[in-house]
Each structure stands twice: as C-alpha cells, then as structure tokens.
Amino acid sequence: DGGITQSPKYLFRKEGQNVTLSCEQNLNHDAMYWYRQDPGQGLRLIYYSQIVNDFQKGDIAEGYSVSREKKESFPLTVTSAQKNPTAFYLCASSISTGTGYGYTFGSGTRLTVV
C-alpha cells in the first residue's frame, strides 16, 4: 500500500542534541511538507519542498533544517538552536505543487526534550 512513513514514533532528545526525523513516501508525490503541532493547537509549517534538491522555509523554520536529495525522502533535523522542540511533528505530501490537491499525512513523530 502507498503511504507516508515517519520514524521514529517517539523520540527523546537531550538538551543540546541534534535529532533527525525520517519521512519516506512511496506515493510518487512531488511535494512534501513538515508541520509542527503543539498540544491542542493547529498545524504550523516548518519547511516544504516542491521538487528534489529544492525547499523553502515555512513560518517557523528557525532551529530546523531539511534536505530533499530523493523524491521519496524529506528528513527534518531539529537542531540545538530550536529552543522549544517538544511537539508532534507531521510530515505530509501532495501529488503536485499548488494547493488543488489534498495532503497525505504520516502518522507523526512525538519529540520530547529530556
């Protein structure tokens, strides 16, 4: 079955550490996105990519980095510069650029700073 796989499901990070969240899709979608969701809150855009080797900052990109070396993969690194990283991270993809297509979301990664 096609879909988006995020790993790990739960991640614990120590202060000062960088961690990388994995996002892989086999839907052959061109566009991929990373959102952050805080408890009881909506979704805020971190980064998005419309094509391989290209990506743009979203509303809250500070303290995060991404890469898009393959169409299927869009990993997110949470750096030590992100002051409040504890949150639920959601990766999504859509068939193409533009906003006429629904997003398919992964099951998310819950990151906790310990």
Place this chain on the structure above:
Amino acid sequence: GQQVMQIPQYQHVQEGEDFTTYCNSSTTLSNIQWYKQRPGGHPVFLIQLVKSGEVKKQKRLTFQFGEAKKNSSLHITATQTTDVGTYFCAGPRGGANNLFFGTGTRLTVIP
C-alpha cells in the same frame, strides 16, 4: 498576515445531536480543504471545495463554501462517537504553494 479562524474551538455534543464548525478566512480563497484528526492520530483529508457556493455531502457530513469564498462550514448530522476528533479547514497560502491550516474545532461526542 493571512488568518484562517475556526469557531468554536471546542464543542461537546450528546450523541445524536448535530454539530457545525465554521471557518473564516481574512482573504478570498481559491479553494478550501477539510481534514479530520482523531485523538492521538494524524490529519486525514476529507474533501476539497472549489466553487463559490459549493455544497458537497459525504454521508452525514455536509460541506459548504461561501459565496464570497472567504468562509466555509462543516455540518455533521446526528453525531456518532466515531465523529470524535479535531476538524481543520485549510486554505491556500497567498503567493505560495502550500496550505495554511485553521485553528481547528475539537469535537467531543458524549454517548
């Protein structure tokens, strides 16, 4: 900046009662999408509306897009416990190829 507000933020209903959430944008939207997120889960795409005044139905769910394309609503008839979750609307972010999600309405259904 662009804002997409949803009301109410929370709604508790008795099973069998109807439920409506409203989505209001500060700008005109070319389309609007609706998503449902179950507790502990991830958002799932429900539907997209494109035309002014458009109405679409999915079983007990009715979606409307306003005439001015700045607001939308989701109405659930005779709620069931399976309807529990947070409902988000999302609209195109002006000048960019991504979606701006609304604040969400969390629905609780009391059996």
